Amino acid sequence: MDWQRYTLVGGIAAVLLALVYQWNAFKEEHAPAIDQKTVVHHNQSQSDALPGSAPNTSNADQLPEGGSSSTQTNDGSGIPEVGSATQAQLISVQTDTLSMLIDPNGGDIVKVALRKYYEELNQPDRPLILLNQTRSHTYVSRSGLVGGNGRCTAGRPLFSSDATEYALQEGKDTLTVDLKQSQNGITFTKRFTFKRGDYLVNVAYLVDNGRDKPLLASMCGEIIRDSLEPPVDVGIGMSPFLGAALHTSEENYFKQDFEDITSKPTKETVEGGWVAMVQHYFLSAWIPAQDLTNTFTLAPAGNGLYSMGFTSPQLRIEPGQQGTVEASFYAGPKDVYRLEEISPYLDLTVDYGWLWWLAKxxxxxxxxxxxxxxxxxxxxxxxxxxxxxxxxxxxxxxxxxxxxxxxxxxxxxxxxxxxxxxxxxxxxxxxxxxxxxxxxxxxxxxxxxxxxxxxxxxxxxxxxxxxxxxxxxxxxxxxxxxxxxxxxxxxxxxxxxxxxxxxxxxxxxxxxxxxxxxxxxxxxxxxxxxxxxxxxxxxxxxxxxxxxxxxxxxxxxxxxxx
Structure with missing residues (x-):
């Protein structure tokens, strides 16, 4: 009785289809809500974090462990909300591609929204949030100046700015945001330069050494993130990579997920190079000067956080002289052609797997x-x-x-x-x-x-x-x-x-x-x-x-x- 067999197969297929509908509805209803309310927190006094306050150990002053971010716990205890009276007001930057919040404490990037990409289809009022710091999620970008023994995860200097809101004006192709901080005759200017139509931000430190001794400083940048996975819907058999990647002396594209970083931290020194945080469709990356030999690290940062960072060679600034050190920070889509322009092999973060030679x-x-x-x-x-x-x-x-x-x-x-x-x-x-x-x-x-x-x-x-x-x-x-x-x-x-x-x-x-x-x-x-x-x-x-x-x-x- 073939018709009975076919009827049974058809009935089973109908039941499976109904289960698929119910499962998808269940997933949508029970998908974890992502906290998008940005919060900031600090655990070190600002006076202790000011650059230039380290004791003299030589004829040249070295920046202390105070030119960059501190690794923070994100357990929610004592975390004030944005704009509260106990914290400096965050600086808002709007371009045609980016909506960014910068914390004056350290000049750290604590939130990045991509204005041309939406969280949900056809919802331009909800741009996709790539970086953010909330009570339940940490994904931020930090940078600073450090001395010879400085760590990029030490205290935060307090910067001032002329305004708390900046926007790229019509007819203009660039936007510059300056944060300034001075102490003991040294003036530091942390300059962010944005370009129209681009997700690449130039971050430069302009140092005016007004003291009577040379100053030694290195620039460091890092991405701090927890292991929370962003929501993805890619079907059976597909698990997009989530983790860190960098260019090493042996591998053009070396990647580690969070478990790998915990079990085997990585330190690599190469000319140029880059370090990135990779997820499905999007990434953030620090790209230091490509003509210098930079040191890159992937390591646990404590409290369930992970650090992906770099440190540039030391810069010597003589008394009465000015010096500049800079790097670029990218936060945006995995655009193959743009990533190729930014740095060699950065386009490999668009991971096509072992059949890349066919996929590309x-x-x-x-x-x-x-x-x-x-x-x-x-x-x-x-x-x-x-x-x-x-x-x-x-x-x-x-x-x-x-x-x-x-x-x-x-x-x-x-x-x-x-x-x-x-x-x-x-x-x-x-x-x-x-x-x-x-x-x-x-x-x-x-x-x-x-x-x-x-x-x-x-x-x-x-x-x-x-x-x-x-x-x-x-x-x-x-x-x-x-x-x-x-x-x-x-x-x-x-x-x-x-x-x-x-x-x-x-x-x-x-x-x-x-x-x-x-x-x-x-x-x-x-x-x-x-x-x-x-x-x-x-x-x-x-x-x-x-x-x-x-x-x-x-x-x-x-x-x-x-």
């Missing part, structure tokens, strides 16, 4: 199609699929022809099975004779699949890491190609195209294998329910083109036999 050129082609042919990422994915299938066609055609011949001579093979069903050795001999006579390669049919798999995996990671697909629409109900189809229409269409493609290929002679192949479209449809719409769209286009190619070659083989 595929992204180049995809981006070119989007820029020059069609201004829609969904259609660009379809055109990329056409390009890939055309490129692989000479190789896959041989396998398709072999499968077409097997399909053509399937009746003869079935007769042989019936004739020699009790003699397996004779059946194998006669089958091989048929293969040789008709030039059939039974392994050749695997070639199209073998060719597709690395391309599929490489494209999978490429689409996962392509921030341009985040909140990018295609048509109709597909408003975001980076997440699953909300109505599961594309996975069902993919399953149908897979079923049609199977019908064009020869069916396995073994009954068990035949049943497994019949269930494959159903199983693949189920797995693809959670895959990003962009990836499912690629697979549908791939199946449709494969159906056309298989049908064309089948007709050729049939015509050649007449």
């Amino acid at each position: 050129p595929m992204f180049r082609v995809l981006n070119w199609i989007h820029e020059h042919i069609v201004d829609n990422w969904g259609w660009s994915i379809i055109l990329l699929t056409v390009f890939i299938k055309a490129l692989l066609y000479p190789l896959s055609a041989a396998g398709l022809r072999s499968m077409a011949r097997m399909r053509k001579f399937a009746p003869q093979m079935k007769k042989l099975q019936e004739q020699y069903k009790d003699n397996r050795q004779k059946l194998a001999e006669e089958t091989m004779k048929l293969y040789r006579r008709e030039k059939i390669n039974p392994v050749g049919g695997c070639l199209p699949i073998l060719l597709q798999m690395p391309v599929f995996i490489g494209l999978y990671w490429m689409l996962m890491e392509t921030v341009e697909l985040r909140h990018a629409p295609w048509i109709g109900w597909i408003h975001d190609l980076s997440v699953k189809d909300p109505y599961f229409i594309l996975p069902v269409v993919m399953g149908v195209t897979m079923w049609f493609m199977q019908k064009l290929n020869p069916q396995p002679t073994d009954p068990t294998q035949a049943r497994i192949m019949q269930l494959m479209p159903v199983m693949m449809t189920f797995f693809f329910l959670w895959f990003p719409a962009g990836l499912v769209l690629y697979w549908i286009a791939n199946n449709l083109i494969s159906i056309a190619q298989t049908w064309f070659i089948n007709k050729q083989v049939e015509a050649a036999g007449k």
Whole structure:
């Protein structure tokens, strides 16, 4: 009773689909709320943190452990809210790309919101918050000047500024924010320079040594973060990397998750270099001067926090002279082309996995199609699929022809099975004779699949890491190609195209294998329910083109036999 079996399979599929709907609704309702209210806290007196207050140990003054941030606990005890009377007012900076809060205590960046990226689709009033310091979450960027033995996690100097609100004006391409602090004849200016359309901020220390002794200082910068994972919805089989990365003398892209940092802290000295905090689609990074030899560290910072930082070589400023030391801080999307411009190998933070050598050129082609042919990422994915299938066609055609011949001579093979069903050795001999006579390669049919798999995996990671697909629409109900189809229409269409493609290929002679192949479209449809719409769209286009190619070659083989 086949109809009973099919009815049972259909019922099971319906139940599974209903469970998927309920599970997604449950996840959305019970997703942990992210605290976005910024708070600041300090645990060291400002007088102790002023630069230049260290005792003399040589003929030159060295900055004490006071030019940079302190690692703080974030347990919420005694933490005043922003703007409270007990704390200096935070400095707000607005550009066309960034919304930033700077703490005058140390001049630390305690909040960064990306104005062109939203927390939720079509909600411009809720820009994506990348860095923030709240009662439940710490992710901040700190920088300072330190002496020879100084630590970048020591006390914080108190800076003053001309205003508490800065904005990039219309018609202007740059915005400069100066924070100043003076003591014992030394004037420190911490200067932030913002550029229109960019997520890269230049951070410079301008030091005027008005004392009668030389001053020695190094710039340090660090990213302090806890291990809280940002919310992601990337489907089955995908776990985006969350952790630190840097360029080392041995590896262009060396990464450690928080467990690795705890078990094996890293210290590396290289010329130029960078250190980054990497998450899905976005990153923050310190990029010191590329013509100097800098020291980078990844280490636990205590109280559940982790430090990713650098220290530049020491700068000597003679009496009555001025000196400048600077670095750049990036907080924004994983834009491959912009990251390539900023520093060598920084673009590797767009992590395509071990098939990067396939994924990277595929992204180049995809981006070119989007820029020059069609201004829609969904259609660009379809055109990329056409390009890939055309490129692989000479190789896959041989396998398709072999499968077409097997399909053509399937009746003869079935007769042989019936004739020699009790003699397996004779059946194998006669089958091989048929293969040789008709030039059939039974392994050749695997070639199209073998060719597709690395391309599929490489494209999978490429689409996962392509921030341009985040909140990018295609048509109709597909408003975001980076997440699953909300109505599961594309996975069902993919399953149908897979079923049609199977019908064009020869069916396995073994009954068990035949049943497994019949269930494959159903199983693949189920797995693809959670895959990003962009990836499912690629697979549908791939199946449709494969159906056309298989049908064309089948007709050729049939015509050649007449």
